[in-house]
Amino acid sequence: MSSFSSDTRTRILEATWSLLESQAKNVRMSDIAKAAGISRQALYLHFLNRAKLLVATTKHIDSVKDVDARLAESRAATTGMERLDAFVTAWCNYIPEIYSVSVALRAMRASDAEAAQAWDNRMQAVRQGCASAVAELATDGMLNPDLSENTATDLLWTLLSVENWERLVRECGWKQAQYVSSMKSLTSSELIMGNSKS
């Protein structure tokens, strides 16, 4: 419980975060150490390896940004359509917060099993959110009859991927608001029964 060590730990996490936010590419352990004001080796006293550090950083961001509270809103919705809308909004607006860390984590996937696992877990959690929204849509009888619940979940999950956000917002230069509203209309027009364009 010594405030000492835990201070250093969060200083490391904050340093990692801000480095990833800024330059984004090729952040090395030594860069992070320097930014946190400790030696490179001391980093390994707190995190066994780079993957664990990145994972801890995402969790740190989650707690700072209070992801749970944001998603709670969508679970509180009473109808399936409201829930879908709330979920899409909440998640789409959360993507930019974790984007920079996600880049680093995804880049490690190919070479590091632990990083791959961590990213996969996160995505499965998102998928779970998608599945819940779809399920509620189905019980309301509002799910597009061409789609099974599973297929609809796959589709929703795919549309809401970080990679799609990356492409539209970062590569194509869309405004975040434009992205969100596009995703809302896209998902609702695909998932909700008998929906043509507004």
Place this chain on the structure above:
Amino acid sequence: MSSFSSDTRTRILEATWSLLESQAKNVRMSDIAKAAGISRQALYLHFLNRAKLLVATTKHIDSVKDVDARLAESRAATTGMERLDAFVTAWCNYIPEIYSVSVALRAMRASDAEAAQAWDNRMQAVRQGCASAVAELATDGMLNPDLSENTATDLLWTLLSVENWERLVRECGWKQAQYVSSMKSLTSSELIMGNSKS
């Protein structure tokens, strides 16, 4: 023009290709050399670095699979809707062919500017195909009036990304045919004016 050297070159490319197809992850220069039956150093006589080798491999696949002929079909379509359909079909069915190399190339993006550039070029070419299809849709007056040509192109390009294929086919286990028909209905319902679900 010595058939000798050029034989080795294609042997290298074939070896790279088949290695990427099989194990997919962490294919090293030494692995490729071994598979091609030459020394690791000799690889560098043919390709200056790993990025160039991967790029050459994609081009080799393109020529073997005759990507131009496949896409020519979509350019031959007379109406915008036919063209969109043909383009989506052709590209979606081409993705599996280049997928394994794309994984390797994308994995290098973070660390290697040349690989990033090469992947980007390829994707811009795909975007060009999307733009052409959208343009023809627009001249036919069939483009969804909610969308500018640019926005429609962005959307189409995003939907047809390799990453989305990867998620649906590899992660979610969709059959290729299911993926293609989903993409066809998804793109047409989003891009074509006044389209509800079939």
Place this chain on the structure above:
DNA sequence: TGTAAAGTTGACACGGTGTCAATAGGTGAT
């Protein structure tokens, strides 16, 4: 005052890419 935790410096192994030098063998032109 002694112990433990947290940190320091310096050195090193490992894996993978890319480079270099010295050498060998086959091919083709003169």
Place this chain on the structure above:
DNA sequence: ATCACCTATTGACACCGTGTCAACTTTACA
């Protein structure tokens, strides 16, 4: 025939980033 060239070989090595280890110092606190 021989010279030059091209392709290939072996072996060694530099560079980079991660992760590890050992020896030592500083700080906290009981």
